[in-house]
Amino acid sequence: MIEIAWFCLVAIMIAGYVVLDGFDLGAGIIHLFVARTERERQQVMHSIGPVWDGNEVWLLAGGGTLYFAFPALYSAAFSGFYLALMMVLWLLILRGISIEVRSHIENAIWKPFWDLIFGGSSALLALLYGAALGNVVRGVPLDSDGFFFIPLWTNLQPFRDVGIVDWYTLLIGAAAFLALAIHGCFWVVLKTTGELQKRSRRFGSRLWWMVLAFTAIITAVSFPIQPNIAKEFADHPWGYVFPLLALAGLAGMRVWSERARDMAAFLSSCLYLVGMLTSATFGVFPYVLPSSSSPETALTVTNAAAPEYGLYVGLAWWIPGMALAALYSVFVYRRFAGKVAG
Numbered sequence: 001m002i003e004i005a006w007f008c009l010v011a012i013m014i015a016g017y018v019v020l021d022g023f024d025l026g027a028g029i030i031h032l033f034v035a036r037t038e039r040e041r042q043q044v045m046h047s048i049g050p051v052w053d054g055n056e057v058w059l060l061a062g063g064g065t066l067y068f069a070f071p072a073l074y075s076a077a078f079s080g081f082y083l084a085l086m087m088v089l090w091l092l093i094l095r096g097i098s099i100e101v102r103s104h105i106e107n108a109i110w111k112p113f114w115d116l117i118f119g120g121s122s123a124l125l126a127l128l129y130g131a132a133l134g135n136v137v138r139g140v141p142l143d144s145d146g147f148f149f150i151p152l153w154t155n156l157q158p159f160r161d162v163g164i165v166d167w168y169t170l171l172i173g174a175a176a177f178l179a180l181a182i183h184g185c186f187w188v189v190l191k192t193t194g195e196l197q198k199r200s201r202r203f204g205s206r207l208w209w210m211v212l213a214f215t216a217i218i219t220a221v222s223f224p225i226q227p228n229i230a231k232e233f234a235d236h237p238w239g240y241v242f243p244l245l246a247l248a249g250l251a252g253m254r255v256w257s258e259r260a261r262d263m264a265a266f267l268s269s270c271l272y273l274v275g276m277l278t279s280a281t282f283g284v285f286p287y288v289l290p291s292s293s294s295p296e297t298a299l300t301v302t303n304a305a306a307p308e309y310g311l312y313v314g315l316a317w318w319i320p321g322m323a324l325a326a327l328y329s330v331f332v333y334r335r336f337a338g339k340v341a342g
Helices: 002-034 038-048 052-069 071-080 082-104 110-138 167-191 194-225 228-235 237-258 262-284 308-335
Strands: 287-289
Touching: 002 038, 002 052, 002 110, 002 167, 002 194, 002 262, 002 308, 038 082, 038 110, 038 167, 038 194, 052 071, 052 082, 052 308, 071 082, 071 287, 082 110, 110 167, 110 194, 110 262, 167 194, 167 237, 167 262, 194 228, 194 237, 194 262, 228 237, 228 262, 237 262
Parallel strands: none
Antiparallel strands: none
């Protein structure tokens, strides 16, 4: 049971990171489309300025939790996805640099260049995160030792001789891109005023239909790609609560945005992301990394977990540590609540 508890904690950490860092990635994606003037671009930057680096702490905390609780998964994933992870690292670095150095020089080329880097790195990170989720759901060709290697792409098919990129992982990447983009829209709407707010609300309204379409598509194609999803939902019908959360969030985004209930719309976007991620997590359980070659070589919550004694001891330290981090996040968000200045 302790392994399942840690599996749930890792899932919570990942969902928390996506919700928190997701809106500032989304703000980066949309800012080139909704911000027309230098003042409006500054508003977008100021909306995430106090929190973006704190949000990324949850990525580090999630990685640390994964390493502690499921070292076999950590080692297999970081060796098999090495190239993709290096790409993520460089994009995170470029994105951080663009936020920090953008305003250092007043120049006709300097600021637009870093705006492009900020938007491009945010967009590519969303795509890569989605593709990573697609790889986990689809499975990878694990060998008998629990390791794998796959190239960046092969024939773009998700069945044999798979690559990190195929039509399925690209589809999940596109869905993640749209989900984080609309999440960023609702954040910018929540934090700004005037024409930027109105433009962001309209942009989010248009994105909603694309999010709806991609949600239906990836749901339909994921069942044949990963048969374990249908099995888990058939064996444990209570799991339907997770997709229902996603549907409630999707509907809430539309309803509350049209009524200009900005906080409710943003929280609905959070609910949608949590519902989608927990649905995927529930669908692959008890696997932490399914195998596309043979079910016997898959990594599960049992064979990938650290020794039981370490998991119990680690839990005693993890709870107060994460409680302090959560309290700090609450303090920062309350401290910088309200609309941003131009």
